[in-house]
Amino acid sequence: MPELPEVETVRRGLSEVMNGRVLREVILRRPDLRRPFPENFVVRLEGRRIGVLSRRAKYLIMPLDDGWNVLIHLGMSGSMAIIDENDVSGERQAGRHDHVEFATDGGKRIVYRDPRRFGLMDMCAASDMGTHPLLRTLGPEPLDENFTADVLEAALSGRSSPIKTVLLDQTVVAGLGNIYVCESLHSAGISPFRPAASLSGREIERLVLAVREVLSRAVEAGGSTLRDHRQPDGTLGYFQHMFAVYDREGEACPLCRDRNDAVISRAVQSGRSTFYCSRHQL
């Protein structure tokens, strides 16, 4: 579930209760997620003051006042819940998939849930952000200025794999997942099956614009659900969003409204579902 817009939404929600706060207590309920937690994780966090939360690709970055950063990846099923300690007065019991808790000096408890445990947490010195193994190979941020048609064209050149697959490669562009790749290609009118290197300069320009548009609209949608619809249990990261093609096999293509024969198709590429409109994605 969590791709760039969802992680960004989580970051914004957590910022309100974590930025500038001291970590009063950290609880680990198991030794690992997808990989083990860093050595002495709890001790290295407790008592530290948090700086300003940021994000790189699908990683949440929590800077500490001793020059270390905590890296958090939500994997496929991770989410964060904000709990007000005054509301529950210690009677809350941890759910089966509540693996980590961060309690702050502001009276909030942030709970990391991840049923499938494909997420991870790691630590990285602020000076190593450019060299850390998890961050080093990441491509450009799609919403940054340096994600340009020229940069994408260079990354696509020499790649014979389908454009769908290549856009999922985090070294090409960082933060897209299966949903937003489908949405972006649909919006740009480009077939997911095209060899990446076969895209023309004009198509690549369209694709860059589409990626930007699709992602920023999703971030906006996340922001509004954050404001208007904070869930009762405080869960962040799951918000309703209307997709044009994703999971809409058999429905009419919203970009081909004049044609009642234009229907969303589903195919499997590299073992993952692709949703597309064969009429206008060429």
Next chain:
DNA sequence: CGTACACCCTGGCCGC
């Protein structure tokens, strides 16, 4: 190096 695929893990849904 680029590509294809199995795999990590749990839960939800569908058909029988």
Next chain:
DNA sequence: TGCGGCCAGGGTGTAC
């Protein structure tokens, strides 16, 4: 209601 099979938004390791 129970059960097997299939599916899921991510990333990595391995083999070719």
